[in-house]
Amino acid sequence: MDTGTHIVMGLALAGIATLDPVVTESTAATTSVMIGTIIGSQIPDIDTVLKLKSNAVYIRNHRGITHSIPAVLLWPIALTAVIYPFFPETNVLHLWIWTFIAVFLHVFVDIFNAYGTQALRPFSSKWVALGVINTFDPYIFGIHIVGLLIWALGANPGYTFISIYAILFIYYILRFVAQRKVMKEVKTMIPDATEIIIAPTMKFKQWRIAVMNKHQFFVGRAIDSKVCILDQFNRVPIPETPVLEAAKKDKNLSAFLSFSPVYRWEIDEYDDYYEVRFIDLRYRSNDYYPFVAVVQLNHQLDILTSYTGWIFSEEKLRKKLEIIPG
Incomplete structure (x- = not known):
């Protein structure tokens, strides 16, 4: 899910935690658990900082090890160890429990996106992606905002969000049913x-x-x-030509191929260089395929420049590549 949805889910979990009498027995316990659920609902996405290094590194690693089974177990321990010294009168076990639930919930809901996670690592590196909920779902985000407003107006946050999550459970079932109907129709057509x-x-x-x-x-x-x-x-198999073999050594294209299961490729030759382009077919938007990997090589097959990521116009792609064909 997106960052905003994970934040409101962390707040919702803090509200549900108020049903735990150990959490509400003191202000320190309530505050520490709220901090734990909010940070816990965000911490698996700490790998987003990899974008600062490069898109290739981000694509290869996002929702990977930080969403794995060991991470789900270790994040709550680390967060509890950091938070507890500031609230020594809180119950450390209950702080850990609610922080663990927040981390687990983050990884669990990400599984329902099309992007998915490597949640089964280290037992499997397979991407688990059920593809029934968009990364940002306005209905899920919206009902959380409604719940927070109801809480702000004085309602019991625990029962409010338990009710909301019961509604969301039904919503998820409806999404699975809708997806199954589309799947059935596709199998009939193809x-x-x-x-x-x-x-x-x-x-x-x-x-x-x-x-x-x-x-x-x-x-x-x-x-x-x-x-x-x-x-x-x-479907045209990728030939083992010198140009394509050289291009596949590029880190951006390599990252794209490790992530994209459905793509087509193109190769163009210009006066001074070759351009190899791989296009992910999953994200068609307004007659355009925005997720690509492009590699430009000179005639000696040295890589001049490359890019992978989301691009919504050819002009922006050229700026990313910093080479304008003559």
Whole structure:
């Protein structure tokens, strides 16, 4: 989920924690647990700082080890060790419990996004991505804001958010049902599909679709369970040419290939250099595919420049690459 949603979830959990009599027995205990749930709901995303180094490092590592089983166990211990000395009269066990729940909840809800997490590490490096909830879901965020307002007006925060989470449980079930209907329709339209990726959007009834069979890629969208195929591409195996083999050694393209399961590739030759482009087919937006990896090499196959990430116009891509074709 996005940072804002994780924050309101941390506050909601602090509200639920008020049902624990040990937490409400003193101001210190209440304050320490609130700090623990708010920071705990954010701490797995500390790997976001990797963006400062490069997009390639961020793509390879975001929601990786910081969302793993060892991390879920260690984050609460570390946070409790930091918070407890400031509130020595609080119950350390209950501080740890609520901080642990906050960390666990963060990783758990991220599993439902299309991006997913490597939550099964170290037992498996597979990305767990159920693809039923958008990274930012306005309904989930909105109902949390409503709950916080009700709390501010004097209602019991524990019972308020227990009720809200019961509603959200039903909401998640409805999302799974909706996704299953879209999946059924896609299988009817493309019965020989070998892989189907259905990704949510911020709109409840709309889904992005990327499908592959042995010979083609299909990109589309669904509104309710009505599927519309927008683009089709032939699947062309990546040839083992010197240009492409050299390009695949680039860190940006390597990171892209480690992350993207459905993509097509292009190669262009200009007067002074080659340009290799890989395009992720999962994120079609306004007739454009914004998630790409681009590598430019000279005729001696030395890498001149490269980029991977989200780009919504060719002009911005050229600025990122810092080379304008002549």
